[in-house]
Amino acid sequence: MMPTVVKKRSVVVAGHRTSVSLERAFWEALRDLSQLHSKTINQLVSEIDAARDGNLSSAIRVYILGQARAGILPRTADGTAAAVAGDGAAAPEADKSEATVTAAG
Numbered sequence: 001m002m003p004t005v006v007k008k009r010s011v012v013v014a015g016h017r018t019s020v021s022l023e024r025a026f027w028e029a030l031r032d033l034s035q036l037h038s039k040t041i042n043q044l045v046s047e048i049d050a051a052r053d054g055n056l057s058s059a060i061r062v063y064i065l066g067q068a069r070a071g072i073l074p075r076t077a078d079g080t081a082a083a084v085a086g087d088g089a090a091a092p093e094a095d096k097s098e099a100t101v102t103a104a105g
Helices: 024-036 041-051 056-069
Strands: 006-013 016-023 102-104
Touching: 006 024, 006 041, 016 024, 016 056, 024 041, 024 056, 041 056
Parallel strands: none
Antiparallel strands: 006 016, 006 102
C-alpha cells in the first residue's frame, strides 16, 4: 500500500498561483488524467476549479474518483486504477513540460 503523505504543490488557476495539497497517488492520477486529456495539469485544475463548490483539493480528489469510477484512469493487472492504487511509479516532483507546477515542502 502507498503511504498517504500529503504533498503541497503550486498550480496556476485562472492566472493566479495557489497551493494544492494532495496525496502522492492523487498527484499521479492528476498527471495521468491531464496527459490522457491532452491538457496541462494547470488547465485540468482550472476546469475542476471552475466547477467546484468547496475546497479545491477535495474537488480534485472527487474529480479523480469520478474518472476512476468511469473507467477513464489506466488500470493495473488487478483491475484497480493505476495511479490511485499506487502502481509503484515514482511521483514527479515537477512535470518538466509544465514549469508552473512546482513541488513545495
